[in-house]
Every structure is written in structure tokens, then in C-alpha cells.
Amino acid sequence: MFIPVPIGFIHSPYTETSSIPKGLGARHDAEGVLEIGSEFETGLTDIDGFSHLYVLWLFDRAHGFELIGAPPSDNRPHGVFATRSPRRPNPIGLTVVELLRRENRQLFVRGVDMLDGTPILDIKPYLSSIPNQALRRGWLAEAESAQ
Amino acid sequence: MFIPVPIGFIHSPYTETSSIPKGLGARHDAEGVLEIGSEFETGLTDIDGFSHLYVLWLFDRAHGFELIGAPPSDNRPHGVFATRSPRRPNPIGLTVVELLRRENRQLFVRGVDMLDGTPILDIKPYLSSIPNQALRRGWLAEAESAQ
Numbered sequence: 001m002f003i004p005v006p007i008g009f010i011h012s013p014y015t016e017t018s019s020i021p022k023g024l025g026a027r028h029d030a031e032g033v034l035e036i037g038s039e040f041e042t043g044l045t046d047i048d049g050f051s052h053l054y055v056l057w058l059f060d061r062a063h064g065f066e067l068i069g070a071p072p073s074d075n076r077p078h079g080v081f082a083t084r085s086p087r088r089p090n091p092i093g094l095t096v097v098e099l100l101r102r103e104n105r106q107l108f109v110r111g112v113d114m115l116d117g118t119p120i121l122d123i124k125p126y127l128s129s130i131p132n133q134a135l136r137r138g139w140l141a142e143a144e145s146a147q
Numbered sequence: 148m149f150i151p152v153p154i155g156f157i158h159s160p161y162t163e164t165s166s167i168p169k170g171l172g173a174r175h176d177a178e179g180v181l182e183i184g185s186e187f188e189t190g191l192t193d194i195d196g197f198s199h200l201y202v203l204w205l206f207d208r209a210h211g212f213e214l215i216g217a218p219p220s221d222n223r224p225h226g227v228f229a230t231r232s233p234r235r236p237n238p239i240g241l242t243v244v245e246l247l248r249r250e251n252r253q254l255f256v257r258g259v260d261m262l263d264g265t266p267i268l269d270i271k272p273y274l275s276s277i278p279n280q281a282l283r284r285g286w287l288a289e290a291e292s293a294q
Contacts, residue, residue: 001151001205001266004237007228036228040236043214045226046286056203056239058148067190079192081154081183081270089187090151090268092203092239119148121237123228139193 006119007043008036008105010057012112017061020113022072031100032112034120041105044123048102052126053109057093058119062086078139093118096126153266154190155183155252157204159259164208167260169219178247179259181267188252191270195249199273200256204240205266209233225286240265243273 011033014020021027034055036044047053065087070077080088097109107123158180161167168174181202183191194200212234217224227235244256254270 001153002238004148004151006148007236040214040228043227043236044229045215045224046229047226049286049288050229054241056237056241067187068192077192079194080190081187082192082194082197082272084271088269089154089190090203091149092269094201094203094241094271122235122239124231124241125229139196141196 004058004121006037006058007040007122008034008120010034010055010112010114010116010118010120012114012116012118014112014114015116017115020115028111028113030112031108031110032114034097034107034109034123036105036107036120038105044102044105044107047099047107047123047125050099050125053097053099053107054122054124054126055095055097055120056122056124057095057114058121059086059088059091059093060119061115062088062091065089065091074139076139082139092121151205151268153184153205154187154269155181155267157181157202157259157261157263157265157267159261159263159265161259161261162263164262167262175242175258175260177259178255178257179261181244181254181256181270183252183254183267185252191249191252191254194246194254194270194272197246197272200244200246200254201269201271201273202242202244202256202267203269203271204242204261205268206233206235206238206240207266208262209235209238212236212238221286223286229286239268
């Protein structure tokens, strides 16, 4: 295994978990900044050409994990690997953001759902997507249609 | 930070990096099995309802990182955060797979691009996609159109 290192930190409008939109129909239009450490800035070369990025980050304010839990979008419990719960065996979060612009080692993005100060573990280009018609969304689709 | 733990391991047809399809036009149709540790099996509850999953995994046979490198799909060097290079500051891989079926703690999937025996760090439901027409694919689109 390896010891994770933060490659940077997220500036986000959210300072409390309760203020992050969650559950069915939650929109993630919030803008934020991914501030990359100066020692990693060279790794951002050419990132400007991508419209969307994967951000891997640390749930640094979650403690422990539970294998079954009820997410905010449903009142039935689900397995942790079928949800985006922060209380995971490896507390890694994943968010797709839209890259608005880069200024040196700051990436201005839209779509943040992380808390302010969250450590960033990795950034990858978002390259392709599964066609919507090929997607099944499990319990989430059921929960939506039950509303 | 945290100490990553494997939640399971990947059975894949690929035993050497050189046998994994890479570069432009690479197809990832290979089938494999995500075998989850018995202590985490409960976390798979309800995962069967999703057609596609994110798999976070460890580049366990990569050593060190480089901030700039030439990927197989281009002869120009790019920043590591604009590529899927295994030599990353945090050696975490990300793959979207199609879930074919579940048998207890084995998930049969299509689309593996990991080496046999790769440790799994996390599984998350793949929920939504960015419309293709809204995507810009940076240097990769340029490299493709130059062919």
C-alpha cells in the first residue's frame, strides 16, 4: 500500500456538511477552486484543454465506516459500495467537475460538492461517458420514481 | 491521511502491462471479476441494480511518479494530471466497468484494464454522465485527429 499525500486543497463555499446539496435532484453548480501545491504544478501541463475533470479527494472529516446505511436520497438502507456515503473503508471521494479556467496552480471549477479545505488526492481527465440510454441506476432510479 | 486497505482483488486476463490495450482507439471489452473480501461483502448490498460501476484501485506495480510524461496515445509529453499514467503522486487508478452479474462477493464485470491481482480500494455506483456534446477532450482529441 501507499501513504496518500495531498496534491492540493479545495476552496469551496461549503464549510459544513449540512450545507452541501444532497439527495434526489441535488444540483451541484457551486464554483470552487482546486489549489494545487507548487511542487505538483508541472503535473497540470495541458490540463486546460479538458472541459471536465475527475477529482479524487479525501473525506477528511468522516470517521470510520459502515457497510450498510441509509443515504439522504432514500429511506431504505443500502450497501456502502452502492452509495456515495463518506463513511467508506477507504474514505476517497470522487467528483466530476467542469473546468472553467486555469490560473497557474489554481483550477477554477464548477460542480464542487466537497467541504472547504478538503485535501485533493488526484486529478484525471474525464474522457468518455456511457450513453445515458445504456445506464441503469439501481435503487436511485426506484427512489426517484417513488417520489 | 489514512492507510489504504484493499477491499478485494481483481481477476483479470492481463498479467503483464504490455498486454493491456492502450492508446488511441483502445477497446476495453475484457471481462474480469472483482472479488471482494468476505469482511466487506455486506457493503455490496443492492449493487446489482447498477449497470456501471466506478472502480478505484491501486497501481501496485508502478513505482514513483513523474509530473510530465508521454502517454501511449501521443508522442508529446503531458502533465500527469492530464493523463491516466500509472506513475502518479497517489497511485490510484479509476475505471468504469459494466456490471454483468453478481455472485455473492464476486462481481463479474466487463471493461477491465487492470492487471490480474490488482488491489481494489473502492467501488461506487456510476450515476450520471456528461452529455458527449459538452465534452472537450484536450490533447487527446488533437492526437486522434492528427492520425
